[in-house]
Amino acid sequence: MNPKNNLIIALVIAGIIAMSYNIDANPAEFVKGIPNLTIVLKEMTEIEPNLFGTAFWSMLETIEMAFIGTVVGVTIALPLSMLAARNLNSKFVYVPLRGILAAARTFPSILWAILFVIMVGLGTFAGVLAIIMYTVGFIAKLQYESIEAVDSDPVEAVSSIGVSKWQLIRHVVIPESAPHLLSQILYMFDYNVRQTSILGLVGAGGIGFYIINYIKFFEYGKAAVFMLVVLIAVLIIDFVSVKIRDKYIVKAQKGMEVKI
Amino acid sequence: MSFNKLAEKLSPTHLFSNLSTISTKTLIQMNNVWASYDAKNYSLKEITLSIERGTNYSIVGQSGSGKSTLLKLINGMMIPSKGQIKVDYQTPNINNKEFKRAMSKIGYIPQSLGLVKNITVLENVLIGSLPRIGKLNSFLKKFPESEIQEAEKIIKLVGLGGKSERKAYMLSGGEKRRVAIARALMQKPILLLADEIVSELDQVTAREIMDLVADAQQRLNLTAVMVHHDMQLALEYANRVAVIKEGRKILEIGIEGDKIIDFQSGNISQQEIMELYNSNEP
Numbered sequence: 001m002n003p004k005n006n007l008i009i010a011l012v013i014a015g016i017i018a019m020s021y022n023i024d025a026n027p028a029e030f031v032k033g034i035p036n037l038t039i040v041l042k043e044m045t046e047i048e049p050n051l052f053g054t055a056f057w058s059m060l061e062t063i064e065m066a067f068i069g070t071v072v073g074v075t076i077a078l079p080l081s082m083l084a085a086r087n088l089n090s091k092f093v094y095v096p097l098r099g100i101l102a103a104a105r106t107f108p109s110i111l112w113a114i115l116f117v118i119m120v121g122l123g124t125f126a127g128v129l130a131i132i133m134y135t136v137g138f139i140a141k142l143q144y145e146s147i148e149a150v151d152s153d154p155v156e157a158v159s160s161i162g163v164s165k166w167q168l169i170r171h172v173v174i175p176e177s178a179p180h181l182l183s184q185i186l187y188m189f190d191y192n193v194r195q196t197s198i199l200g201l202v203g204a205g206g207i208g209f210y211i212i213n214y215i216k217f218f219e220y221g222k223a224a225v226f227m228l229v230v231l232i233a234v235l236i237i238d239f240v241s242v243k244i245r246d247k248y249i250v251k252a253q254k255g256m257e258v259k260i
Numbered sequence: 261m262s263f264n265k266l267a268e269k270l271s272p273t274h275l276f277s278n279l280s281t282i283s284t285k286t287l288i289q290m291n292n293v294w295a296s297y298d299a300k301n302y303s304l305k306e307i308t309l310s311i312e313r314g315t316n317y318s319i320v321g322q323s324g325s326g327k328s329t330l331l332k333l334i335n336g337m338m339i340p341s342k343g344q345i346k347v348d349y350q351t352p353n354i355n356n357k358e359f360k361r362a363m364s365k366i367g368y369i370p371q372s373l374g375l376v377k378n379i380t381v382l383e384n385v386l387i388g389s390l391p392r393i394g395k396l397n398s399f400l401k402k403f404p405e406s407e408i409q410e411a412e413k414i415i416k417l418v419g420l421g422g423k424s425e426r427k428a429y430m431l432s433g434g435e436k437r438r439v440a441i442a443r444a445l446m447q448k449p450i451l452l453l454a455d456e457i458v459s460e461l462d463q464v465t466a467r468e469i470m471d472l473v474a475d476a477q478q479r480l481n482l483t484a485v486m487v488h489h490d491m492q493l494a495l496e497y498a499n500r501v502a503v504i505k506e507g508r509k510i511l512e513i514g515i516e517g518d519k520i521i522d523f524q525s526g527n528i529s530q531q532e533i534m535e536l537y538n539s540n541e542p
Contacts, residue, residue, distance in 0.1 A: 070538065080380045157374020157440075160335050161447060162363030165400050171387055175378045 009013065011098030015259035051222055053209070055229040061124065062206040063233065065199075066192035069128050073135025074185055081143035082169060088147065098144075109195040114206035124205030131192050131199075139188055146180040147173055182248055186241040192235055197230050287313045287451060287483045288334060293343035295329050302341065303329045305507045313450075316477050317485045318498035320537070326507040327487045328371065331453045334485065335368045348450065349442040364391035367444025373436055375428045375443075382424040384439050385411045388446025411446055418442045418472060423522070434465040438472065445476060452477065452484045459489065470497050491537050495520070495530060503537055511536060 020026075083089055084097045107115075112130035120126050150173055158172050200208025207226055214223035288311040295304040301327040311317050321327040332338040333345055335357050336352030345352055346364075353359050367388070375384050387409045397403070403411075415424045418438040423431070428439060437457050444452055454473065458466035474497050477484040488494050494501045495515060497539055503511040513528060514521045522528040 022333075151377075153372035154376045156337070156373045157368065157370050158376075158387055158390075160337055160363060160366070160368040160370075161388065161391060162360040163387075164395070166395070167390050167393075170399055170401070171379075171383075171390065172376050175376050175383075178378055205351065 019074035024086075032052045040220055043218075043220040046221040047224050047228070048222050049225070051225040052229070053159055054210070055226045058210055058226070059229045059233050062196045062208075062230075063193060063237075065124055065128050065206055066131060066189060066196045069079060069131025069196070070135055070185065070189045070192050073132045074139050074188070076132070077136045077143060078181075081092040081140045081147060082173075084140060084144040085147040086144075087150075088165065088169065088173070094144075101137050101140045104133055105141065106137075107134075109134040109192075110199060110202060113199045113202050117203050122203040126238075127196060127199040127204035127206055130204060131196060134195070135192065139184055142184045143177065143181060146177045146184075179248070186244060190234075190237055190241055193234060285313060286310050287315075287396070288485070289344075289346045290333075291344045291347060293333065293340045295326070295333055295338060295441075296341045297329075299341070303507050304333070304340075304504075307343070307504075308510055309502055309509065309512065311483060311485060313483050314481050314536045315483055316474060316498045316525055318494035318501045319485065319504060320489065320491050320494045320501055321487075321488045321504035322489055325504045327504050328455050330504070331368070331455050331485065331487055333452075334428055335453055336363060344408060348413050353458050361391075364447060365450045367447050367449035367452045369437075369440045369444055369452075369457050371455045371457070371459070373440040373457070375436055375439055377429040378427065379417060380427055381420055381431070381439050381442075382408070382411055384428055385415055385424075385446050388443040391447075411442075413449075414442045414445050418445070419468075419475050434469060437461070441469075441472060441476070443513070445480075449480075449482060452482050452486075456487055456489065458493070462519045466493070473497075495533070505537075516539055 068243045080097065080101065084094045084101060086094055112133045113127055116126035116129040118134075120129065154172050154176065155168065158168055163171070196208075197207045197211075198206075198208045200206045201211065201212045203209070207230060211223050211226045211230075214220070214226070273371070286418060288309075290307050290309050292320065293304060293307040294302050296302045302489060319327045319330055329338065333340055334347055335352045336347075336356070339353060350362050352357050376387070382403075386407060387404050389403065389411070393403060393407070412424060415421065418441055420435060420438050420442070423435070428436065431439065440457070452473070457473075458469050460530075462468065470493060473484060473486070478481065486494075486498070491501075491503075499515050501511075501513050501515065502509050503513075511533070512523050513533065514523065520530060520533065522527055
């Protein structure tokens with residue numbers, strides 16, 4: 001390792017120590033708190049099986065919210081991403097649009113949820129609107145980036161036929177960026193299920209509503225049932241998305257790598 | 261099976277009879293053309309050539325000699341720095357609306373082939389018909405039945421019968437080239453431009469692809485301009501060959517049967533051509 005690298009490492013360590021002091025992050029407090037954690041974990045093991053039914057239905061509601069939010073969000077994001085791609089539009093179109101999309105992404109779903117609870121009242125609808133908002137900002141960004149990264153060879157070859165810009169988008173750009181889109185939608189749904197699980201914290205529906213209430217009243221055993229259901233649901237969704245990815249995305253990419 | 265035999269077997273009437281007409285007039289004319297990518301170094305210098313309709317024309321040169329640039333000038337993807345180019349009486353320029361219409365009749369096969377990997381062979385071939393399809397139908401990917409039938413016929417003719425629903429990324433190198441040729445033929449072209457389409461193939465497949473292009477060119481009375489670095493292949497298939505070296509045309513020959521004619525000094529032997537092509541002198 002050269003002296004320059006050593007200096008960088010020393011600076012990073014010094015920075016972490018200074019910042020920890022600044023934000024009151026004391027490792028001693030962490031060690032001191034370990035007995036508290038064991039108490040909570042012990043209480044969590046005293047789960048109440050009769051709550052599994054409620055937990056299952058509230059998880060289903062959470063997944064429904066995430067599903068609607070993802071599908072509607074992606075549907076709105078797709079045409080916007082076409083307009084926000086630098087290689088397809090003039091800067092008068094993509095610059096303001098990118099600003100709006102960045103604003104939608106700046107707030108996490110939970111902040112959007114607070115805003116929509118104020119707007120439409122407590123409940124799942126506010127949560128769905130929050131998920132849509134964040135999905136639009138996020139998917140549009142990922143999608144306009146993959147449109148900009150589309151292989152230039154077919155674009156150039158098909159342009160030379162004398163096709164219109166929209167024909168080029170429909171027949172080359174969309175199919176070429178489609179594998180990325182499927183992967184992005186799966187990722188977004190996965191992410192939205194986790195996000196929707198905590199939207200209940202601000203009264204925007206979903207399983208998080210139960211978790212936060214049981215924790216507030218120190219009923220860790222009851223909260224544990226709901227957390228366990230979230231964990232199982234997320235693992236199942238993860239397993240299913242891996243299968244879909246393998247079938248439609250990884251195979252396609254392997255195919256593309258076939259050499260002449 | 262050759263293109264001719266297959267075509268006769270599949271279609272009793274001439275499939276492309278209405279596509280183009282033979283004319284002795286010049287299709288491509290270049291006068292003292294210079295081209296540059298960076299406004300400093302010229303990739304092409306003082307190029308003057310004339311290509312008549314119906315010719316199978318080859319441009320041969322080592323890599324970096326400027327031969328691909330020449331094709332981009334012909335299809336308007338690049339504008340010359342100096343000099344004049346006319347293709348079917350028009351000045352090539354992709355930004356010119358009138359020439360954009362003419363581009364629909366120029367089948368261009370780049371070295372990379374430019375296939376859309378995630379769509380089927382049929383969908384790739386149908387792209388060639390897009391300039392003829394209305395805006396709404398092309399947005400909905402709704403092609404007229406006649407275009408689909410024509411695309412299927414062309415797919416059979418290029419030897420890909422039964423593979424029209426296969427995704428492009430699943431095809432072999434030779435098959436991908438056949439799809440690119442089919443897409444170009446789907447344009448009902450008067451001019452076919454092909455950039456080193458056989459350079460990465462084995463000898464057998466390369467000759468199959470060259471046979472396919474040559475048969476299509478003769479059958480449809482197309483003008484074909486093909487770029488190669490293999491002089492032997494050019495002498496075998498073309499009826500005119502221009503040799504480009506360091507951006508300049510150093511030789512232009514015509515081939516009639518066994519005879520090779522140098523347009524500047526009369527007869528020339530194949531050995532002399534190869535010596536000139538392989539020499540290090542510019």
